[in-house]
Amino acid sequence: MSSELTLEQSTKSFDGYQYVYSHDSYTVDCNMKFGIYVPSIADKECVPLLIFLSGLTCTEQNFITKSGVQRLASKYGFIVANPDTSPRNCNIEGENDQWNFGEGAGYYIDATEGKWSENYQMFSYINDEFYELILSNFNVDIDRIGILGHSMGGHGALISFFKRPSQYKSVSALAPICNVTKCEWTRNAFMKFLGQDENLWKEYDACELVNSYSGPIPYAPILIDQGSDDKYKEDYLFPNVFLDACTKASFPIHLREQIGYDHSYYFIMTFLEDHFKYHKNEFEHSD
Known part of the structure; x- marks a missing residue:
């Protein structure tokens, strides 16, 4: 099953085009938008794909206009x-009552509870419908697909990689929410989306998933950047808990503390090229 795409925006940028498309999603049962940059080389050959997942309160516009x-x-x-x-x-x-829950805050999970379960199926949307939509409509090299994200999106990228190892060659993150069962934002959301059974929550917690991961090991340790002056680091993101979990699981990780940086797009734009380099290196060592 594939949705028909509607072009909402087409803007020449460097040697390619920044597009925004909309489509009627059968997974989340509403009209969804996404951004996609297509370089000119993709007109001639299949090229690598990076999927970027954004953080709380964002739409598809934040990343393409600020990064x-x-x-x-x-x-x-x-x-x-x-x-x-x-x-x-x-x-x-209730979906617009809180900034950190509902619209702009789907947490990339599949809700199971009541009124949320019909629409808030973001894990399946990202890793099934959206994934196939991009592969079906754009010139993607299916052996070179990576995923990365920021904050809530970093959480989404990590869990997508651990739960769907056959789909992603590489993963990285900027200031990700690493331990959702401890984070106040996610605990509030998971209670509504998934109910009170915290064993179900663990199915979307990167610190839990790395312990049971049995897929391919990246060529280089996965790259995580974290700003030292990020006000959310200690109480919401828990990078060191994830580092400990990876160490115990013998899963390679490179956690970099970036001195003086906060949680903003200034932080993202500063280190984003390092993540491109990281994914390029992983793609070059594809099997």
């Missing part, structure tokens, strides 16, 4: 696709 990704996607010859962070305009009571 400078177009220059990097052009330079490295990658298609870069970035979906929205949640379903939109579903008219569910």
Whole structure:
């Protein structure tokens, strides 16, 4: 099953085009938008794909307007696709009451509880429908697909990699929420989306998933960047808990503390090229 795409925006940038498309999603049962940068080389041959997952309160616009990704996607010859962070305009009571829950805050999980379960199926949307939509409509090298994200999106990238190892060659993250069962934001959301059984929550916790991961090991340790002055680091993101979990699981990780940086897009744009380099290196060592 494949959705028909509607072109919403087409803007020349560097040697390619920044597009925004919309489509009627059968997974989350609403109209969804996504951004995608396509370099000119993709007109001639299959190229690597990076999927970027954004953080709380974001739409598809934040990343494409604030990060400078177009220059990097052009330079490295990658298609870069970035979906929205949640379903939109579903008219569910309470979905706009909190900044960190509901619209703009889908947490990339599949809800099981009541009124949320029909629309808030973001894990399946990202890793099934959206994934196949990009492969079906753009010139992607299926053996060179990576995923990365920021904050809530970093959480989404990590769990997608651990739960779908056959789909992603590489993963990295910027200031990800690493331990969702401890984070106040996610505990509030998971209680509503998944109910009170915390064993179900663990199925979407990177610190838990790395312990049971049995897929391919990346060529180089996965890259995680974390700003030292990020006000969310200690109480919401828990990078060191994830580092400990990876160490215990003998899973390779490179956690870099970036001195003086906070949680903003200034942090993202500063280190984003390092993540392109990281994924390029992983792609070059594809089997």
